[in-house]
Amino acid sequence: MTEFFVTYKSQLIHTLIVLGTVVILYFATNILHKWLRKKEENIFSNAPIRPFNIIKRILNILWLVLGLIALGLIYVDSDKSGVLINSFKLASYLGVVAIITIIAATICNMWFKYKIQEKIALQYDPTSFKFLRYVAVFTICFVGFLFGLLAFPSLKGVAQTALGGAGIIAIIAGVSSQEALSNLVGGVFIISFKPFRIGDIVKITDTMVGTVTDITLRHTIIRNFENKMIVIPNAIMNKEKLINYNLGELKCCERIEIGISYDSDIDLAKKIMREECENHPLIYDNRTDMDRKDNKPIVRTALTQLNDSSMTIRAWAWARNYSDSFALRCDVLESVKKRFDKEGIEIPFPYRTIVMKKEKTTEK
Structure with missing residues (x-):
């Protein structure tokens, strides 16, 4: 046993150093994560938690992978150590790129969220900032992905071409027929126009x-x-x-139609519909000054159609917005139906006439 420790003394010391370093880095990462979470909660109460958890997991996995590679360097021959050294560099590079990408995307996302809340507080339109937030975060993640591809020799040319301006244009032109790009362009048009x-x-x-x-x-x-x-x-x-319904003027005209029978009084039906609409608290007076001077009614009613078994009476009722117009329509339909029943105005329903034909039987 003593000879074993003497023979492999340096390797054992290096192993303990690597294991100790990995353990220290693991606990340091967890402590730093908890400290940053507390600072984040104090400064940005609504900041996302997921990016910090992802960074912590990436770092812990990175320490473990680098530790295993370092242990491999201790016990492999010098002619094979070059492969492990390259793997060590590759893992370190990918870990750093991933962490920087996540941090940059998180900071960008938080900045846009702050600007959106500021726009909403000032009663400005936040649509452009909300859309640009997705564009900026997507761009950062895409660039980080391309930098990750630079670590692989077989994909290095693709990444270098894509990182150039002409390369990005070529990629966009190559997938221009795909639905994903059409949706992206559609989103840009919506934000622009x-x-x-x-x-x-x-x-x-x-x-x-x-x-x-x-x-x-x-x-x-x-x-x-x-x-x-x-x-x-x-x-x-x-x-x-x-x-x-919010583009331009908010006021909305609701066309309320009810069918009455041919035996009903048209003038009375029009009067009832006009009164029920005008008495509703959500009605909006859309008359001009000339209409008011001529004593024209707030709600216009008219006979608009002669059907097979009914006559259609329409009322043009205005409301301040779409929500009010919907509520106005529901209430007026109910109140008009009750008034029609009280005043004896019939709302027709389909009739079916059945003719029974009696067959004559002949006696032999």
Whole structure:
């Protein structure tokens, strides 16, 4: 046993030094992580936790990998140590690039979040900052990935070409037919021309109506009135014909239609619909000064259609915004139905006439 320790004394000492260094670095990383988390909570209460946890895991894995490589250098022959040295450099390079990329992306993301909160507090439109946040974070991660490729000789040429301006343009041109790029370009067009912004109420189809909550590199997120999140690719948002209830004037005209029977009094039905609309607290007076001087009613009613078994009466009721117009429509339909029942105005429903044909039987 004594001869073994004497023979391998230097190797054992180096092994203990490597193991001790790895253990010290492991505990130092954990202590530093806890300290940075406390500082972050004191300065930025809403800062993300995940990047710090990822950095801690990368460092702990890096210390373990470097420690194993260092142990291998102790016990392998000198002619094979070159491979381990190259592996040591590769692992160190990739670890440093990954950590720098994560730190840069996190700082960029936190800065944009701070600017977005500042815009919201000042009641400015934060849409551009929200979109640029995704662009900036994606760019940092993409550049970090390319620098990581530089460590591999077979991929070094691709990374160097992509890091050049012409290389990036060539890559974009190469994937220009793909859907991912069309969504990205669609997002840029949405931010540039602003057909809608975050917080606007938009209607794409009868089943897709809601408030725009976010615009990312790939898609737009709409929260409908059932509190469900609708994710629509930006390329589709650019192609669809949508209604933006917050673009321009907010006031909204709600067309309320009810069918009455041919036996009902048209004038009475129009009067009831006008009164119920005008008495609603959410009604908006959209008359001009000339209309008020001529004593024109706030709500216009008219007979708009003669159907097979009913006549359609329409009321044009204005509200301050889309939400008020929807509530106005629901309340007026209910109140008009009750008034029609009280005044004897019939709302027709389908009739079916059944003719029973009696067959004659002949006796033989």
